[in-house]
Amino acid sequence: xxxxxxxxxxxxxxxxxxxxxxxxxxxxxxxxxxxxxxxxxxxxxxxxxxxxxxxxxxxxxxxxxxxxxxxxxxxxxxxxxxxxxxxxxxxxxxxxxxxxxxxxxxxxxxxxxxxxxxxxxxxxxxxxxxxxxxxxxxxxxxxx
Numbered sequence: 001x002x003x004x005x006x007x008x009x010x011x012x013x014x015x016x017x018x019x020x021x022x023x024x025x026x027x028x029x030x031x032x033x034x035x036x037x038x039x040x041x042x043x044x045x046x047x048x049x050x051x052x053x054x055x056x057x058x059x060x061x062x063x064x065x066x067x068x069x070x071x072x073x074x075x076x077x078x079x080x081x082x083x084x085x086x087x088x089x090x091x092x093x094x095x096x097x098x099x100x101x102x103x104x105x106x107x108x109x110x111x112x113x114x115x116x117x118x119x120x121x122x123x124x125x126x127x128x129x130x131x132x133x134x135x136x137x138x139x140x141x142x143x144x
Contacts, residue, residue, distance in 0.1 A: 017062045024050045024057075024071055028088035035089070040097040047089055047097075111143065 034043035057063035073087035
């Protein structure tokens with residue numbers, strides 16, 4: 001078909017269900033790419049956006065159990081053994097991302113609080129030189 005033929009017969013628009021499934025799939029794949037590139041916070045944000053869209057689709061009756069299995073995978077017992085089918089963004093990778101983010105947030109908070117305590121302690125030291133030396137020791141502590 002020529003380009004003129006395509007202009008006369010535009011492709012059909014996606015239904016809401018198809019568009020929703022495509023958006024969720026895109027977000028989950030983007031989350032996986034971010035996680036593999038060690039961009040953990042953007043990965044979790046994409047996953048959370050996909051979760052919100054999925055919840056909206058479930059509540060509106062646009063998505064069903066089959067879609068949940070496609071996006072999130074499935075765990076079930078078969079013959080006394082657990083079988084796991086991974087989804088687009090596997091649970092293990094999501095858990096790793098969230099753990100790293102939590103660790104980074106905790107570390108930043110500890111450093112902030114320690115700095116505040118040190119600043120208060122330095123106020124009572126009279127010698128400017130001593131304060132500078134103590135502050136330098138704190139600033140030189142390696143951060144992970």
